[in-house]
Structure formats: structure tokens, C-alpha cells
Amino acid sequence: MVHLTGAILLAAGCGWLGFQAAEGLRRKSRSFRQLAQALALVERELELGAPPLPQLLERVAGRSAGPAKQLLEACRRGLDRLEEEDFSQLWRRQVAAMEILGAEGQAVLSPLGDVLGRYEGRAQQERTAAVRRGLEELAGRWEEERRRQGRVYQVLGLSAGAFLVILLL
């Protein structure tokens, strides 16, 4: 009975690891997608009337989700402490803290902090669009990766579980 319980737990654990690995890929592509959507909203706000950054970040954060929402909200809060840290540094620091983006994603998103609020509305819009396209490309790449590898991880997890169960029994 103990053996059976152990084997079931082991199989479930291995399966869970496989599903987690697949879920990580899905989360990554979804995060890039959410960030790209948020930047599309930023572009729209800049086009409509280029509001000051506090309003812009507040509005877009309110209509965003996931890491995009967290990033925009953290930057909005940071605007109340500009005497300690300027917006560019603040943005870079917050982006660097988003591990889910990886080095490649961070390299795409970080430079936007040097542009937002500093350039004229049209120039900000153009640069934001360029970053959004970069994120969409990464989202597409991770989506493809998920399709390719996600199923493999799940099957590997389950197979490893089954293999261990056979070995133990």
C-alpha cells in the first residue's frame, strides 16, 4: 500500500513538473502579449492628447493586466519620488526586476524609459510602437516555443513519472 501511494505521488510529481514547465512557456508568451497590448494603449493615449505621465500611466494601468499592470503601477508610484530617482532610472529598475522577460525582453523594453515623457508626443508614439513591435515579435516567438516544447514537457513529465513507477514497483 505504501509502495503504491509513493508511486502515485511520484508519478503525479513528475507529471506536475512537466505541466509546470509548459505553463512557464505559456506565461512568458502571455506576459509579452500583455505588455504589447499595454504599449498599444500608451500609443493611443499619446495620439489622443499626450497627457502627463502620471495620468497616462494610471489610465493604461487601469486597462492592463499581469506584469504590464504591475510595471505601470510601480512607475506611477515612483513619479512621486522624482527627487530621488528620475523616470528613466525608475523604468529601467522596474524592467530589470521583471525576470519573466529574460535578458532579451528587458533589452527591448528598457530604452523606452528614456523616451516616455521626454520627447514630443509624436516621437514618443513612434518609439513606443517600435518597442511594441519588438515585444509582439518576442510574444510570437515564445508562443511558437510553447507550441513546440509545451507538449514535449508535459509528455516528458508524465513519461518520467510512469518510468519511475515501473522501476519502483
Add this chain to the structure above:
Amino acid sequence: MERKTTWQAYRQAVRALPRRLQQEALSLEEEEQSRAEELRLRVGWPMTVLLPEGERALGGAPVESRELDQLLEIASQASVHAVLDQLRRGYLTIEGGHRIGLCGTAAMESGEIRTLRTLSSASIRVARQIKGVCAPVLDGLCPGGRLADTLILSPPGQGKTTLLRDLIRAVSCGEGCHPQRVSLADERGEVAALYRGTPQLEVGPRTDVVEGCPKAQGLMLLLRAMNPQVLAVDEITAPEDVAALETAAGCGVTLLATAHGWNREDLERRPIYRAMLEKKLFRFCVQIKREDESRSYIVEELR
């Protein structure tokens, strides 16, 4: 007469400074903070404070160029794009109505200032509203309890804008006269100092403000959009302003305006104002006389 803010206004204004300069500005004694009119920053020189008795260095290290950039970043809340129009005019208004004047190397485009590329100096002017300054003239300007068409006249720096603001506030509140809807064309944001849509200086509950556009256009917008009973404008300087006021007068709106000048004779010597006087747009003219700290007013009937 109520002097609304003392050192709180100063403390609010210095929040626009980078941390080091903020601490330096706050090292000033409280009594001096309450009297300070401006803080001045010039690259390569220590920050100074302007008191009624004169300008004095605060004794800190010289201001660095990057600190002026930081000042702009803080004052605009990292939103230079949203204050570019103000920057082109050389100043921006921050919360509390305090005004930051900036100068440096201008970047030109089509013969006009596009922006300031490198900042060299800045001044932070502490906004303080003096309520009640219109009390001595209010009765005389409101025959039958309603404000009559009024022109405020004085040379620069004598308190025209202060009197205009207080008259607007009093009429809008119905303080000493019948309350009326006032529309204000505040081209440079000196009267109401809008910040995120809220007047930072009190102009009353029945006052609508348009700012950032030429006075004549602002006046016509207000006339069309806000159905004012009183139309107020600071500093009539162009024939278009007079034309807009004439249109408003034709619609039965009461006019309240200011102009640079010593007295009526001085106005009559200048073509723009002469035409305005001939058209009898204003019933009363208020002249401001200032001696040391005190002001006196002369009300003259024009028609």
C-alpha cells in the same frame, strides 16, 4: 485682509527642487521662509533666495546643470511633452500655482522657440494669494449690487493681477455683491494658475477658466461655450483683444480687464486703448498707486 499662505507655500514650492537643493532651501529660518518671494538657481553659482530686502545666497555648493534638468523633471512630473507650450514661453506652473521660470539655450524652428535645449538658470516664484484686496473698491464698482464694466490700470508690478483675481473671487462668491458667473481668459495662467484642471489660486465657485491660448480666442471660446455674466481678462495688449471685448459687450456681458498704464491720459495716448475708451467699453477705471508695502486705489468713472 487675509494673507493665505506663509511658510507652507514656500515648503510646497521647494518640493520641485532636487533633494540637495531642497534641503538647502529648507535650512532657511521659518520666518524668512514665510517672506521669501523667489528662489534663484544659476549654473555655477550657489542657489539664492529673494526676500523683500534683496537677494541672498543660501551658502550651498554651486548649482549644477544636471540639477536644473532634475528640477524640470520633477516640476513637469517627468512629462516635458505635456508642458512644451509653457516651456516655449519660458515658465511652467506647478501644484500650488508656483511658477518656475527657465532660461538657457533655445532651440529654434521656423523663427520661433521650439524648446530650451540646455538650461542655465531657473527661478521658483512662490505663489501667495492675498484675499480681500478688492474690499476698498468693491462697493464703488458694484452700483446696485452688480459689478459694472471695470478696467484696472497700473504699471507692471503694482498689483493689477492680484486685484483682478480678488475681484473675480469676490464676484464669483457673491462677497459684497450679487454672485455672478465669471469666465476668465487666463492666457499665461497667472490669474488662476490651473494645475490638472484645478485653479491653484482661488477664483471662486462660479468661475470658468480657459488658459494657454491667446486672449482673444479664449474670450470668444468662453462667450460661446460658458454663457458668462462677467468676462475677465488680464492685460489687454492687442487690437484683437479689444475686438473680442467689444463683441462680448455687445452680448450684454460685464467686462473686467487690466491694462498697463499710469492713468487715463496715458491710455488715451496709445491707439489700442484710445479706441477702447472711445467705444466706452468700461464704466469704471481703477488706478493702483503703490507706496512701499501699501496700495491705494483711485476709481474713476469713464462714462
